[in-house]
Amino acid sequence: MGITTTGVPPRALTRWQVHGVCLVMFIEGLSSSSINVQVAAVRADLAPGPVGLQLVASTFLVAYAALLLPAGRLADWLDRRKVFLVGLTLFALGSLLGTLAPSVWLLVLARLLQGAGAALTAPAALGLITAPLPQGPERNRLVALYGALGAVGFSTGLVLPGFLVAHLGWRSSFAVLLPFVLLVLLLTWRVPAAPADDVDRSSQRPDWWGTIALLALIGGGTWWLGALRQLSVTTVLASLLVLTCLAGVVLARRHLTLPPGVLVPPVRRSMIAIGAASAGMLAAIYLLTLALQDWHDLDAFTVGLLILPQPACFALLARCGSVWVSRSGSTAPMVTGMALIAGATAALALPDSGRPPTLLVLLAMAGVGAGLALLFPAASVGAINATPERLRSSTAAVLTTAQNLGGSGGLALVTALALVPDANSPGSLSAPMAVCALMVALGLGAVALSLRGHPHGVHRRVARQAVDS
Numbered sequence: 001m002g003i004t005t006t007g008v009p010p011r012a013l014t015r016w017q018v019h020g021v022c023l024v025m026f027i028e029g030l031s032s033s034s035i036n037v038q039v040a041a042v043r044a045d046l047a048p049g050p051v052g053l054q055l056v057a058s059t060f061l062v063a064y065a066a067l068l069l070p071a072g073r074l075a076d077w078l079d080r081r082k083v084f085l086v087g088l089t090l091f092a093l094g095s096l097l098g099t100l101a102p103s104v105w106l107l108v109l110a111r112l113l114q115g116a117g118a119a120l121t122a123p124a125a126l127g128l129i130t131a132p133l134p135q136g137p138e139r140n141r142l143v144a145l146y147g148a149l150g151a152v153g154f155s156t157g158l159v160l161p162g163f164l165v166a167h168l169g170w171r172s173s174f175a176v177l178l179p180f181v182l183l184v185l186l187l188t189w190r191v192p193a194a195p196a197d198d199v200d201r202s203s204q205r206p207d208w209w210g211t212i213a214l215l216a217l218i219g220g221g222t223w224w225l226g227a228l229r230q231l232s233v234t235t236v237l238a239s240l241l242v243l244t245c246l247a248g249v250v251l252a253r254r255h256l257t258l259p260p261g262v263l264v265p266p267v268r269r270s271m272i273a274i275g276a277a278s279a280g281m282l283a284a285i286y287l288l289t290l291a292l293q294d295w296h297d298l299d300a301f302t303v304g305l306l307i308l309p310q311p312a313c314f315a316l317l318a319r320c321g322s323v324w325v326s327r328s329g330s331t332a333p334m335v336t337g338m339a340l341i342a343g344a345t346a347a348l349a350l351p352d353s354g355r356p357p358t359l360l361v362l363l364a365m366a367g368v369g370a371g372l373a374l375l376f377p378a379a380s381v382g383a384i385n386a387t388p389e390r391l392r393s394s395t396a397a398v399l400t401t402a403q404n405l406g407g408s409g410g411l412a413l414v415t416a417l418a419l420v421p422d423a424n425s426p427g428s429l430s431a432p433m434a435v436c437a438l439m440v441a442l443g444l445g446a447v448a449l450s451l452r453g454h455p456h457g458v459h460r461r462v463a464r465q466a467v468d469s
Helices: 015-046 047-075 079-101 104-129 137-168 171-175 177-188 208-230 233-252 267-295 300-307 309-330 331-347 358-386 390-417 432-448 455-469
Strands: none
Touching: 015 047, 015 079, 015 137, 015 177, 015 267, 015 300, 015 432, 047 079, 047 104, 047 137, 047 208, 047 390, 079 171, 079 390, 137 171, 137 309, 171 177, 208 233, 208 390, 233 432, 267 300, 267 331, 267 358, 267 390, 267 432, 300 309, 300 358, 300 390, 309 331, 309 358, 331 358, 331 432, 358 390, 390 432
């Protein structure tokens, strides 16, 4: 049965096509979170070393962060259906390569393909489901479905792959993605073309050189930071020179990737908050899962269940966070959310030795999820409503980019500081968790400094604008 609305052009998607397009967010959420229950088994099988293991965990985030903004422009420049199918194909190839990868570097390549595919499909999918519909309840319902399936996929990625890793090995957690991809392909193969309606499509042409430089900068920077302790002085300086040149190219061409007027102070503040919280949270979960599996012989499925309160509380309490933002503005929920994440992560540093108590892990993960449920609505509302309507899609994209940059940077930092648990030398999580909490706390401090001189009334007005819109 087709979705019909007055004035909708004949390219409207059928109900099954809409569900197929949205299902891609479930798959990407599944892939994003499942690495947390895969890394211990990957290390035992491929012996990648700390830096290689960090790249296995972070390369998906790196590719997603670097390619998301150019992918959105590409979808508008070409055709959203074509970009969606290309992204889906890349993701499938990455999943297949991950299933068969005989070495850690081919596994890193697999994660790169998955991240690139996810970056292409995400903006194209949103464009496909919203383009045929005018603003209104039906369009809002589909956008909500699009986001909800991503959250469900993230939660499922801690349980289903964990069960598979525990019983069939880590390769099965890549293989399980292929049937889902095939289902999406079957449901969306006949999705009608959806070119953008812009009069001047040439303005949407992606900046290929800038994109390559950005990917090399983020990927190279992540590797450089993680491997810093293992590199010679000459290599460190030479790499730093190359990264500086890449940064210069990115800065010089930023106007071709990001429209002017996006990075206003409220957006930069939200990027800092989301980036710092993601750095501390993802690094903490990465270290915790390795320690629980390698030091304390818990299987991947059990570890996934212990982490599950984090996405569950986020999903359950996100509505409460939105209500708080609507009533009091973005400042209080943002600061409270970051403080809650930092405190919950720091709680895992309390035991001096031995395994963190199960109840403590569950409560800490629930606290992190509750903090995210406050932080993300506040940061999103504060940023999006500080920019004009024509820039809101780009604003949402830079927030997602900041989230993935923070996550990959956090993983690289704990690797550089030699905080990754050694499977052969059981120890304590006190120092690693303290560092993860400090990442969030430093971000909170930066947010607090940026708020000096900004009266609360400004944020209440922004919240009221969000409710009205």
